[in-house]
Amino acid sequence: MTHQLSDAVASLSGVGPAKQKGLAGLGINTIADLLTYYPFRYDDLQVKDVNEIADQEKVTLKGTVASEPVLARFGRKKNRLNFRLLIEHDVYMVTFFNQPYLMKQITTGQPIAVYGKWDAKRSSLTGMKIINPNNADEAFGSIYPASKAVKQTTIRKLIKQAYDDYADAITDIMPAPLVDKYRLLPRRQMIHDMHFPPSQEASAAARRSATYEEFLLFQMQMQALKQEDAATNGIAIHYNNDRLKAFIKTLPFELTHAQKRVVNEICLDLKSPKHMNRLLQGDVGSGKTIVAAIVMYAAITAGYQAALMAPTEILAEQHANNLAKVFAATDVNVALLTGSTKPAARKTLLAALAAGEIDLLIGTHALIQEGVNYHRLGLVITDEQHRFGVNQRAAFRQKGGQPDALAMTATPIPRTLAITAYGEMDVSEIDELPAGRQPIQTTWVRSNQANNALDFVRQQINAGSQAYVVTPLIEESETLDVKNAEALSANLQDYFGPQIKVGLLHGRLKPEEKDAQMAAFKAGDIQVLVSTTVIEVGVDVKNATIMMIYDADRFGLAQLHQLRGRVGRGSKASFCILVADPKNQQGIERMQIMTQTTNGFILAQKDLELRGAGDVLGVKQSGMPEFKVGDPIADLTVLQVAQQDAHAIVQQPDWQAKPEYQALAQYLKVKLAMVGTLD
Known part of the structure; x- marks a missing residue:
């Protein structure tokens, strides 16, 4: 019987149902999965x-x-x-x-x-x-990610068995011109030297070839999906340009050059019959929401419905309130649908949506649940893209006839990394802040200076401002010496006295309790809001001018920047106070960087350098692929080269038919059939 790399791991001796299940938990289902389950480091076993x-x-x-x-x-x-x-x-x-x-x-x-x-x-x-000591293969001991169900020794034994049995089935995938250009190893040797390197040099050469192969295969998938997306008939939304211009003139401010550029890019996509799949990046406070309002209005003038999905109920409600004001002078009918919508109101709303009486529906993931049917959905906008998984994006596309898709994020991702995380999307960037925005003054104090900072907070509140105070944990932890929200709010109430009201907001409160706290803060009944990071995304209280963050070194730069962006939203001078006693050089560097720049893109790049991609984006939520060998930060040049090479290949007419690309085309065909489309 011919051995094939697509054989199930159960075909190896010693792999029964329990072990097969354990291996599946590590993402190993086939022999190919096992052979490309590469070690993350080696123990130097040379005597x-x-x-x-x-x-x-x-x-x-x-x-x-x-x-x-x-x-x-x-x-x-x-x-x-x-x-x-x-x-x-x-x-x-x-x-x-x-x-x-x-x-x-x-x-x-x-x-x-x-x-x-x-x-x-x-x-x-x-x-x-x-x-x-007599086994030459043991000069370098491979160390693999293991689990409780599958031990390190088992993985090593099975990989050795798989290589011995299936080496002849390993064929080259990389096109010969690229193998020659970059001096890549033959695939069989590369896989052998990744697992059983005879020397450090052999291990480095194998890793170099494996990194390029992994990046090129990923970028080829991205290009294939992009081509498939372009070939898929989207909707040509012929909006009414005169009505759109008139609407823009009603806005109480002039759009920035960046906003105008981005609106034009998106509107061109709307008109095109190709399916739009675009990512809109903009720093905190750059005015993404108004761009979203303009392009949604464009779709509505063409007789289509628009949907805006936010990650939290607080943010969805805020969008609904803001957009209701923006569209107040138009005939746009705005509605809100969340998990908290009462059954009777939900039933009425869904009937109106299906009948086409609602032009713009705003909500949480409730927008894609069963029973939510649109009359003529033309444009879908997801806010904070990295919080939605691939499946949720797919569900939206199934709701309408391939509606155009725009994803917005205020988590700045350096353009270089956007290639990786959103390789199948076009990227638009708002890279300037609206006029009149004052830069937020950021200071870092040690915890023994926190009382001086609180005196400054008191002065600002007495002058009519409000403050956020953020802490990492909700209740006492034996393992982390951090201020918790409940104790901190009680301490601050004691410190400020009865004239200043301190509120508390954290993830364990019921939705109605959260809403009550936020409403009281917005109304000015609460002057200081102690919170965990539930206020991180999108919350907008213009009178709040101080953001004080305890144990700031426990947050990443991107998260600190998001929190800082909750203030400075009105015309008053605003301040961010970081309270931290960092234990290491990296923590000190993060605090220093925060005080030196308010540019989110610079911060995101620094965060990547300090922490790596997985930490910054939160790999599981971000749609960021998990590479087995390549590191999109350390190997960024290789990633960019692979993207250019993949782009050059797919630009060639009928490239799949050319002899040098047939193995690659076959590999992609199998891979894409397995994963389906990414969105």
Whole structure:
């Protein structure tokens, strides 16, 4: 029987239903998945000379067992295994913790190789594993992401078995011109050297080839989806340009150049019969919502409905209130639908929506639930794109005949990374703030100076302003020494006294309790609002001029910037006070960067450099692909080259038919059939 990489892992000996389920949990279903389940690091298992080892270095020592192993038990399930190791003329103590089963492998007088951590002061080794010194493949021990269900040793054993059985089935995917251009390894050798590198040089060469292969395959998928999207008949929305211009003139301010440019880009997409799939990026306070209002009005003048989906009820309600005011002088009928909409009101609203009586529907993910039927949906806008998964975007597209899609985000993603996260989308950027916006003055104080900062807050409140105070946790934690929202609000109420009212907002409050707190803050009945980060996105109270953040070093730069953007929304001078005692250099750098710039794109780039892509975007929520080998930050140049190469390939007429691209085209066909479209 011919071996194929698409065979299920169950075809390997020793993989029964339980192990198959465990492997599936790691994303390993086929032999191909297993062979490309690459190690995230290697242990250098080459035997070292004792005299060349640094303190606390992980090393392999080879010698002869010079004493009987002794097992000492202490406490429940805790034990220590000791024996002496003779290397040339010197004897060293080796200790293994909680691995009593290793006794069987330790025999006096027998040669042994042990991998562990060297303690120079005691001239002893804390053992981690016993290795086979005669196996050439073990020069570098591959370390894989494992789970409770599937142990490290099992993964290594199965990969070895899969490679031995299926090596002949591994064929090249990369086009020959690119293999020659970048000196890529043949795929079979690349996979071998990723798992069993004979040297550090071999491992680096394999990783270089694997990174390029992974990025090119991803970018080819992006290009294929983009082409498919362009070929899919969207809706040509022929809006009424005169009505649109008249509407823009009714706005109480002049649009910035950036807003005008972005409105033109989106309106061109609306007119085109191609399906629009565009990402609108704009820093906090750059005026994305008014751009959304203009393009939704354009769609409505052509007889289409528009939908705006926000990640939280607070934000959805705020959009509904703001847009109701924006459209007050027009005949646009605006409605709000959230999980809190009462059944009777919901029934009436859905009937009006299906009949085409509602022009603009605003809400949370309730907008895509079953039973919500649109009359003629033309444009869908999702706010804070990274909070919606791929499936939610797909559900919206199924609600109407391929409505145009615009995603908005205030989480600045450097353009370079937008290529990766939103490779199948066109990107528009609002890169200037509206006139009259005053830059927010940011200061960083240590916790022992917090009272001075609170005195400043009191002065501002007495002058008629309001303040947010943000803290990372809701209630006491034994593990984190952080101010919690409940204790902090009580302390601040004591500090400020009865003349200043302190409110509390956190994620465990019921929706109606959150709404009551926000309404009281907006109305000015509460002067200081203590909150966890539920106020991070979109909340807009123009009279709030102070943002004070406790334990600010526990937040990323992008999150701090979002929080800071909640103030400075009116004409008054605004302030952001960071209270933090960072424990390391990275924490200190984050505080310093925050005080130096209010530009979200610069901050996002710095955040990426400090923390990496997964942390910044929150990989699971962002739609950001999880690469097995490549790092979109460290390997950014490779990512950009791969994107250019993928673009050049798909621009060639009938590229799939060319001999050099057939293996790549076949791979993509199988891959796209498995994942479907990304949106």
